[in-house]
Amino acid sequence: ALYGARGANGVVVITTKKGANAALDNVKARTNLNETAFFYPNLKTDSKGNVIIEFTTPESLTEWKFMAIAYTPDLKTGYLEQNVRTQKDLMVVPNMPRFLREGDQISVSSKINNLSDKVLNGSAKLMLFDAFTNQPIDAQFKLINAVQDFSVAKGSSDQVTWTIDVPKNVQAVVYRVVASAGDFSDGEESALPILTNRMMVTETLPIYVKEGQKKSFQFENMMNNKLTSLDNFKLTFEMTTNPIWYAIFSLPYLREYPYECAEQVFSRLYGNMISEQVINSNPKIKAVFDDWNKNGELKSKLQLNQDLKNIILEETPWVKNAESEEEQMKQIAVLFELNQMQTEMKSAFQKLSDKQLSNGGFAWFDGGRPNEYITTHIVSGFGNMKKMDVNFKAFEIDVNPLIKKAIQFIDDENLKRFKEFKKDQKSFKDVTYSDGLHYLYARSFFLEDYPMSKELEEMKTAMLKNLNDTKLELSLQQKAMAAIVMNRFGMQSAAKIVVNSIKEKAVESDEMGMYWKENQPGWFWYQAPVETQSLLIEAFDEVTKDEKSVEEMKVWLLKNRQTNQWNSTKATTKAVYALMNFGKSWIDADKGITVKIGNQNFDLDKNSQAGSGYVKTSWNKEEIKPEMGKVEVAKTSPGVAWGAMYWQYFEDLDKIKSAETGIKFNKKLFVKSNSANGPILKEITTSTPIKVGDIVTVRLEISVDRNMQFVHIKDMRASGFEPVNVLSGYKWKGEFGYYESTRDAATNFFSDYMRKGTYVFEYDLKANNAGNFSNGITSLQNMYAPELSAQSEGIRVEIK
Structure with a gap:
């Protein structure tokens, strides 16, 4: 009698009962053999002693490795290894895009593979259903010839094609392709998101x-x-009579932001830690969440399909806002559930730790150089949480090694700059501007935990002296930061002079509260209005204890809150910190x-x-x-x-006009073809249209008239295109570096720093489906000052 077993990776073992134990134990150790998969195969021998083994394979269209070993009582052995493929005689292989866009006309096709030993004549049918109601919607897509006949020779393939018009007011569609020929049939079903045009x-x-x-x-x-x-x-x-809820409702935005740069991973951790602080320090707020959440978590149909949700929410974020108010409140309450916060916190902290480089610094995106500003921002963020008495130990998170390494990095960077400036006292005052001042602010939170060395003390003394000499020459945000720094380093009189000089230029109004006309957006991190106002609140509270001014300044901060958050993750962290940590409590308004x-x-x-x-x-x-x-x-x-x-x-999108603010776009599409001398690019015109299968090179030329930091460029694409490069990563063109991220509906570029000049971005797409498509627009935006943005005109493309 022969016995058999199949391992987790498809290995099949056939042996006699006598040798079963030893043989199977040996194979189990090397192949993760699953003992529950033992089976008794049908064995047939022919006149020459060949053994035919029959067994049922799992329902997987894949390739398996078959290994057989035979041995005699005197240990003579034989070994056979063969690849075995499991497949169906008739197979449909649909060629679908990643998404659809309203108003497009698209041709979708499916390959019909005949793997049998005879000609197959049959028909294939395309069926379309609403993803949320499961109701047929062929008519809305103008799908007329849903059934297509085919005839496929043995071992060959054929293709069937349908043309559909993508309608409006459908969020997602489930397509089902079914083919049948005689006794054979096959089908495939999946869902596609539909993006608005x-x-x-x-x-x-x-x-x-x-x-x-x-x-x-x-x-x-x-x-x-x-x-x-x-x-x-x-x-x-x-409306709310408790304005503190604006800050609370902004925390989920920090925790759900989709990109994975170091600053936003930190913001995710920050949002979770502040959420925990809110729950523990405000019993009234916790009671509200408990009331919202008492009936359990509600999930929309959109949330139940995660793959669909990721694309739709990324390209059409307003969809989530379309849910009922009760559902939204319950989802917010779930976000404030302690167990979930603990899991999210540990995940975010682990990601942040993984992003820290060996020298202690953080790059903006993985693969880039260590960025001093991003690292200092993270250190100061941990300082903010320290001041709010956030308890990391309660969630078994040890942040000290990470903070220590980050502080060592910013110490080294500033010390290096200090040594260079010591050689030229005339330019030494620069250390009190931007990066140097930001360093002193972040460092001031951790003087007791991580004291300064003798060299650092010398640098700090020199920086503070020059800061005192130039304190009234700084920008508004730098003045606020300078006042805080001087107050914390024992220069209280100088700090009050700065705050009083700031107050002299303030504007007060009944509607807007207290603000400054000069607090205007710019392309650099220290020209961000929300962050500037937050630092001013901190300065007025710490230096002059001016509660009345703080309350009026909080009014302006709330006035500048947009639909569901402030204008960036960085702005939101600072605004939440200012509102929840300074001035009167508004919980009981x-x-x-x-x-x-x-x-x-x-x-x-x-x-x-x-x-x-x-x-x-x-x-x-x-x-x-x-x-x-x-x-x-x-x-x-x-x-x-x-x-x-x-x-x-x-x-x-097609009617959107170019909105350029000192930024010019020039986007062109080229068909790439090969020649004896290498690739040739031909610009797409009416005489040289795009055809299915073509490789299309997108060339994006961007001219900027000023230096910019932390720039996000988003280039939308038509649903008929498929990206060739799907791996995200950092790229360099000389000294200019950027992070390229390929998403389902767009390609994103992130650059820490762009000097004044012209830049060229190129990437390849494959024409995957025929039709007439909206190609969307290209937009450029400062990630931390979104009001500074520009966009190109919308265009359409046709693929033959």
């Missing part, structure tokens, strides 16, 4: 009212809209507000979330009326109330 525009109407005030706010464009191409998406009204939207009174108490005093209500496209652009608010009780109205609408 419209870009969402958000207009914001901030609302602010104090005790005894009655105010009226309105969207002029909405009330007087005459644009035929404008398509309303949503009108949202939100009173109510007593009346609101009128359009011609209707709005009941705040009835619509507020339990315990928070927070209201957020949305009206969909069909419910929006022009008169709803007017909001009247009155408050009779003490305190302050915050709110906002957001009007969101769409415009066609």
Whole structure:
């Protein structure tokens, strides 16, 4: 009798019962043999003693390694190794894009493989279903000839093709391709996200009212809209009598941001740690979350399909906002669940630790050079958390080795610069600007934990002396940072002089609070308005204890909060730190507000979330009326109330005009072909169209008229293209380096620093599907000052 077993990697062992134990133990040790997979094969021998083995294979279309060993009682052995392929006689292999875009016409095809020993005549059918309701939607895609006949010779293949028009108002589609011929059949089913061909525009109407005030706010464009191409998406009204909730609702943004640079991984850790701090230090807030979460977590249909969610949320982030208010609140409550926060914290900290280089520094993106500013930002962020008494030990996270190495890196970098500047005292004052000042600020949080060496003390003394001499020549953010630094290093009188000089130039208004006209965005990290205002709040609180000014400055900070977060992860970390750590507590602000939207009174108490005093209500496209652009608010009780109205609408990508701010785009597509002298690029024209199978080179020329830091370039692409390079990584062109990240619907480029000049980015795509497509736009944006951006015109491409 012969016995057999199949291992986890498909290894099959056949042996006699007598030798089974030894043989199988030996194979098990070398092949991870799964003993539960033992089977009794049918053995057939012919007249020459050849053994035929029959067994059922797993349902996997793959290749297996078959190994056989035979031996005699006197230990003569024989060995055979053969690859065995499992396959179906009839197979369909659809060639689908990664996504679809509204308004495109696309040809999708499927290969029909005949692996049998005879000619197969049959038919293939394409079926389309709504991904969320599972209802047939062939008609919406204008799928007329859904059934295609084929005839395939043995060992050969054929192709069937369908042409569809991608409709609007469908988020995702499930396609099903089924082929049958005689007794053979095969099929494949999968889902595709459908991206909109419209870009969402958000207009914001901030609302602010104090005790005894009655105010009226309105969207002029909405009330007087005459644009035929404008398509309303949503009108949202939100208000809270506890403005601290703006900071709380911004924390999930930090924890869910999609990119993996060092700063944003740190922001993820920061968001989780502050979330934990909020829960532990504010029982009232925890009670609200417990109330929201008491019925368990709700998940939308979109969230249940993770692959679909990643593409749709990345390219159309407003989809998540379309969910019901109850669902959103429960999801936020889940984010504040302690077990989940602990898991996320450990994951984020491990990622951040892995990104730290051997010298202690952090590159912005993996593969780049260590970036002093990013490393200093991370150190100062840990300093902020230290000041807020965040307890890392409670979650079994030891941050000290990471902080120690990072501090050693910034110490070394500044000491190196100090030694160079000592040779030229005239330029030595530069160490008090930007990087040097930022270093002193970050270092001031850890003087007791990591004392300065003798060399560092000498450098610090020299830097503080020059800082004192130049303190009134600095930019606004640098003055705020300088005041904090001097106050912490024992120069309180000089620090007060700086704060008082800052206050002299302040503007105060009932609506905007206290702010500075010179606090305008620029292309450098120290020209970021939200971060600047946050540092000013910290300076006024620490140096002069000016609570009244701090409260008015917090008003401006909240006024500059956008739809669901501040304008970047870095800005959000600083704003949350300022709001939750300085000035009066707004947790128990009173109510007593009346609101009128359009011609209707709005009941705040009835619509507020339990315990928070927070209201957020949305009206969909069909419910929006022009008169709803007017909001009247009155408050009779003490305190302050915050709110906002957001009007969101769409415009066609193809109709978007170039918006250039000293930045010029020149995007061209070329067909790449080979010749005896190497690759040749031919610009795509009407006489040289793109054909399926062509390699298309995208050449993106960008001219910038100023130096820029931390730039994000996003180049959208048509759904008929498939990227050739799917691996993300750092690339260098001489001294210019950038991180290239290929996503499903766009290619992204991230550069730490771009000097004034012209840059060329090139990458290859493959024409995968025929049709007429929107190719989207190219946009350039400062990652930490998104208001500084530019975009190209939208174009269409045709693939024959």
